[in-house]
Amino acid sequence: MDEQEKKTLEQKAGEITGNITDKAKKIYQTVEDGAENGYKTVENAVTERYKTVENSVTEGYKTVENTVVDGYKTVENTVVDGFNKIADKFVDTFLTRDGETTEQAKKRLAEEQKAREEKIKKS
Numbered sequence: 001m002d003e004q005e006k007k008t009l010e011q012k013a014g015e016i017t018g019n020i021t022d023k024a025k026k027i028y029q030t031v032e033d034g035a036e037n038g039y040k041t042v043e044n045a046v047t048e049r050y051k052t053v054e055n056s057v058t059e060g061y062k063t064v065e066n067t068v069v070d071g072y073k074t075v076e077n078t079v080v081d082g083f084n085k086i087a088d089k090f091v092d093t094f095l096t097r098d099g100e101t102t103e104q105a106k107k108r109l110a111e112e113q114k115a116r117e118e119k120i121k122k123s
Helices: 003-095 102-122
Strands: none
Touching: 003 102
């Protein structure tokens, strides 16, 4: 083999090696891009699922909170209404004067209490 044939063969070997290297780089880049896209797809799916769970928990918490608050308000109103009925009945039975309504008696009693407190302050 002469020097010219040797150079030609080396040149062809270099071209083949360059082509193989270029193809390997393209394959590597394709695999790398696929892995990155796959990671982003999984990341987005996990993030969306997390948001869904977070929203469900928040909604559930708000439902429980509203139920408890509404229940408390119902109990509170029932107790206050019951107390007011008992107080009105007591005032009507024991503290009203002839022809006086319960509301008038309550007003009179409040004024009498205020007068007593002011008298105590002056003493």
